[in-house]
Amino acid sequence: MVAAFNGCGQLLLLKRDQGRHCGGLWSFPGGKIEAGESAGAAAVRELYEETALVATDWRLLGSHTFTYPDRHLVFTLFSCRCTDPDAAICESEHRWVESAALADFPMPEANSVLVAMLAVAG
Numbered sequence: 001m002v003a004a005f006n007g008c009g010q011l012l013l014l015k016r017d018q019g020r021h022c023g024g025l026w027s028f029p030g031g032k033i034e035a036g037e038s039a040g041a042a043a044v045r046e047l048y049e050e051t052a053l054v055a056t057d058w059r060l061l062g063s064h065t066f067t068y069p070d071r072h073l074v075f076t077l078f079s080c081r082c083t084d085p086d087a088a089i090c091e092s093e094h095r096w097v098e099s100a101a102l103a104d105f106p107m108p109e110a111n112s113v114l115v116a117m118l119a120v121a122g
């Protein structure tokens with residue numbers, strides 16, 4: 001998963017399409033790691049595929065496992081900085097959100113720990 005910041009300290013959230021797992025909820029860019037791919041390479045690839053953004057200052061923040069009724073997921077969270085946030089092209093609705101306002105955006109259950117990791121990282 002990618003916590004993508006703009007130059008104003010805001011984070012990019014994408015609204016998941018209805019019909020997908022956790023549909024209708026706000027989420028970080030990201031997705032499944034492909035065979036033979038590292039977690040870091042997957043983060044860079046997913047950010048680009050979902051937003052067309054290229055970022056710098058990549059940092060590994062940590063890992064977290066979460067079990068939904070139908071799946072067990074392992075998340076690896078990275079942060080990065082987007083130097084040209086206005087260039088974001090997203091298929092789904094997206095918002096740049098202040099960290100303090102994240103609670104206003106309903107997110108998947110697994111994300112509470114990811115948001116806590118962000119708070120710890122500062």
Ligand SMILES: Nc1nc2c([nH]c(=O)n2[C@@H]2O[C@H](COP(=O)(O)OP(=O)(O)OP(=O)(O)O)[C@@H](O)[C@H]2O)c(=O)[nH]1
Pocket residue numbers: 001020021022026027028029030031032033071073108109110111
């Ligand atoms: N992208 C993303 N997925 C999340 C977040 N939180 C969370 O629980 N998930 C779950 O993580 C799983 C993987 O995400 P994804 O569905 O976007 O991955 P993907 O695009 O590779 O899968 P797909 O091609 O099957 O749709 C999904 O079950 C999704 O609901 C989040 O903040 N961002």
